[in-house]
Amino acid sequence: MLDRLRHFIADVVSPAGSETRTFADGDYRLAAAALLIHVISLDGEPTEAEKRKLHALLEYRFDLDTGTAAKLIADATLVEGEAVDLYRFTSVIMRSVNEEGRLRIIEMMWELVFADGHVSEFEDNVVWRAADLLGISSRDRLNIKHRVADGRLTPDTAS
Numbered sequence: 095m096l097d098r099l100r101h102f103i104a105d106v107v108s109p110a111g112s113e114t115r116t117f118a119d120g121d122y123r124l125a126a127a128a129l130l131i132h133v134i135s136l137d138g139e140p141t142e143a144e145k146r147k148l149h150a151l152l153e154y155r156f157d158l159d160t161g162t163a164a165k166l167i168a169d170a171t172l173v174e175g176e177a178v179d180l181y182r183f184t185s186v187i188m189r190s191v192n193e194e195g196r197l198r199i200i201e202m203m204w205e206l207v208f209a210d211g212h213v214s215e216f217e218d219n220v221v222w223r224a225a226d227l228l229g230i231s232s233r234d235r236l237n238i239k240h241r242v243a244d245g246r247l248t249p250d251t252a253s
Contacts, residue, residue: 115172116165122190123156125183126199127170129224132180133206136216147209151202180220184227196228200235204242 117124130148134140140148152163177183187196203224207217225235 115169116162117169119173120186120190122187122195123152123166124170124173125186126202127152127166128174128177128183129180129187129199130202130206131167131170131174132177133203133217133220134209135174136220137210137214141210144206144209147206151205155198155202180224180227184224187228193229196230197234197238200225200228200230201238201242204239208242 127148130151131140134144134148148167149160149163152158152166153160156163156166158166173182187199191199200221203221207213207221221239222232222235225232
């Protein structure tokens with residue numbers, strides 16, 4: 095009887111409970127991917143260029159094959175949709191990733207912001223807030239922004 099009650103509560107809390115995720119909540123890659131998805135979703139439906147860039151960044155930076163990157167994107171899309179703030183993701187990253195890795199995540203965010211050729215004030219603000227929560231200085235955040243704006247730092251999949 096107790097098990098049935100647990101299952102009922104789990105179904106009420108998470109109706110998509112039948113969907114199993116590949117990446118755990120404590121996985122920094124899931125948290126980083128959720129931040130990236132948040133960035134490309136700010137100005138509406140992500141463009142094809144943004145989607146391709148997201149896939150390429152996750153494969154390249156996290157050394158994932160295409161299928162695993164797609165699973166990460168699917169999992170991150172689910173958790174990003176449930177999140178109420180950035181802290182859920184940045185706190186996981188802070189516990190798991192050193193400063194160099196956190197700088198790379200901010201770099202990935204800027205790569206996605208510039209992927210559609212235009213930076214909105216909302217995108218700029220989200221990167222600023224994420225960088226702040228990740229302990230990245232304003233100087234480092236702006237240096238990364240300018241480097242990314244001046245040229246691509248990672249492989250592009252637009253062929």
